[in-house]
Amino acid sequence: MKVEFHRGRAGWRWPLLIVLCLTSLGLQAQKTPDIDPALLIDEEEQVTQEELEMENIPVDERIFIEPWNEVPYNRAYFTYTDAEIREKWDYLMRGLRMPYPSADYLRRQFEKYPFLRDGLEDFDGDFQSLEGRYVNVWRHFFAGNFQTARRLGLELGPIGEIPALFSQLLYAIYLADRQSVKYMMLQDMANRTERYFDLMEPAEDDPEMEPVVAVVRLGYAYAIARIAEESPVPIIVARRYISKIKNNAERVLEIMPDHPLGHAFLAGVDAGIMRRVGKFTGRMTYGARTTTVQDSFDEALTLAPDIPIVHYEYANALIYMNRKRDLNEAISHLETAMQLKPQFSMDALDVMYSYQRLREVRLYALNFRSFRLFEKARRTFSKHTDRNLTSVISGPLTTDMLENPDDYVLPERQ
Incomplete structure (x- = not known):
């Protein structure tokens, strides 16, 4: 396969980022002899020319x-x-901060x-x-009837698309x-x-x-970030x-400086950059800083301390930045998220995923010396x-899944 590095604003970063990421992986992989690092590099990082030239992921409307x-x-x-939605609105929207769609407001x-x-x-x-x-539409979103919320929301123009697409986002993740x-x-949400x-x-x-x-x-940004976090560095x-x-x-925080999920997301972005390219490259190339992560999560928790996703994203960020050094603190945030009592779909699913993520973190802590591996x-x-x-x-990741991936392959979609 021949990969051409296209010129553009980020073109010069290709060789630097790829060499640094693969070199770092190779050095750390030596500590874990039970997995062949060459196989992981080849399969995970290799991409086709078609994938590189593709600006957006094609969406099958089916x-x-x-x-x-x-x-x-x-x-x-x-x-x-x-009546209950009106009464609970401020609490249900403590993260998203959407205004109540009253007749006068509309x-x-x-x-x-x-x-x-x-x-x-x-x-x-x-x-x-x-x-x-x-x-x-929001009622269906709050309950977790996501496909109905999407269908009805798309009939209501731009304002209706917000609960429709956040329903789609939660379903996708x-x-x-x-x-x-x-x-x-996620790509469809980004497009829309x-x-x-x-x-x-204006x-x-x-x-x-x-x-x-x-x-x-x-x-x-959240939809794109969820695609990027699992994508190869060249992509x-x-x-x-x-x-x-x-x-x-x-931009979210420029528009709304007191947006709790905005602060948590910005912190997660910088931590995610460090996760993929390391602290040095993240800081030098993209301005990702540990101080930004800490300050932004502190602000998010001050604004809304009882949102599960803030705690589990904080846990992820600690692991991304410091690997096992802050593992106990990361686990504490996941346990806090698990103990929060949800009152609508988004918090409920975030609580459930916190438990699943905790299982993954323990799998990493007990079986891997290298986080990158x-x-x-x-x-x-x-x-x-x-x-x-x-x-x-579908349950959390297990050792058996990693050792026997062929047993878990899903059949091709028709």
């Missing part, structure tokens, strides 16, 4: 029509009436920003009825069986949110619309994932089997 997996809990626990925004009517079906000017339709389906769903950037720019300084603009950018560089993620993470083994397994390792319905 994934939205096929029946989706159910959440692994009784949705009745989180199915609320209109009327004001539609007058200021006519593009919000784009794609809105069956609207006759009755904003009270429209409020009910938006609340109904936590419920999709296949890594390939997860990637397509990116097209609103220019349209929403609303960035509008206090009533700032939360909407921030959450759209957050959704875009990350060729598609400019890091600049797309980091620029939007910073564990990560390579994990990504190689997922690529070989097409299994989504963040799914909470």
Whole structure:
């Protein structure tokens, strides 16, 4: 295979990043004799010319029509009436910070920003009825009825797309069986949110619309980040994932400096960069700093200490930056996340994944001297089997899965 390094803003970084990553892996892999590091490097890092030239992952629309997996809990626990949603709104939105879609709020925004009517079906000017339709989409999102929330939300234009696409995001990360389906769903979310950037720019300084603009950018960046975290380094560089993620993470906090998930995400971005290319290269090439990670997580926990995803992302960040040095603190954050009582789908799935991630962390701590080798083994397994390792319905990664990946390969999609 011949790989051509294309010129562009990040073109000069190709040789540096790839050599540093592979060299670092090779040095650390010597400590773990039971896995062949050459196999991991070849399978995980090798990409085709077609993949390098591909700007976005192609999306097969059938994934939205096929029946989706159910959440692994009784949705009745989180199915609320209109009155309950109104009463609980501030708590349910303590992370996303979306404004309640009241009739008066919608009327004001539609007058200021006519593009919000784009794609809105069956609207006759009755904003009270429209409020009910938006609340109904959020009801399905809160309960975990994600496929219905997506379908109904896409009928309600840009405002409806937010619960629709965050439903898609949660499904992709936590419920999709296949890594390939997860990637397509995340790419579709990135595609749909990116097209609103220019349209929403005039609303960035509008206090009533700032939360909407921030959450759209957050959704875009989060989707790209979830693709990038499992992608080979050449793909990350060729598609400019890091600049797309980091620029939007910073933009979210410029728009809303008190956004708790914005702070946690920015911290996770810098930690994720260090995870893939190391502290030195991350700092010199992309400005990723441990101080940013610490300060941003401190701010996120100050703003919203009871959001499970903040704790488990903090745990991940500690491991990404310091490997086993802060392992006990990382485990403590995962255990904290597991003990939080969820009141809607997002928190419930985050709590479930915290338990699954804790099992993975213990697998790493007990069986691997090198974190990079564990990560390579994990990504190689997922690529070989097409299994989504963040799914909470398929169980955590095990030693047997890593040693016998052929036993876990999913059949090809028809």
